[in-house]
Amino acid sequence: MSMIEVLFGSRKKTADTARERLQIILAHERSSTGGGMPDYLPALKEELLAVISKYVCISHEDIKVHLERQDNLEVLEVNIVLPEQQR
16 A cells, blocks of 8 residues: 555545446336336337238237346347238
């Protein structure tokens, strides 16, 4: 330890402090959503169904909307089963 650290104590680096604050914010946001499905996903599914139904006959069961969290990323997966076209 240097003489300055002995007299004044060592200070945390700003990057470490910023990382800790970000982790706290992320933990708070994740806990506030309950880890479940966000509020907008059911509305998104309904709007997708309405738009696609203008062009193709599909039902609610043909659309699957899934949100997955991986580390610091959120992946929105939308699967739509379209009927086979008759020629």
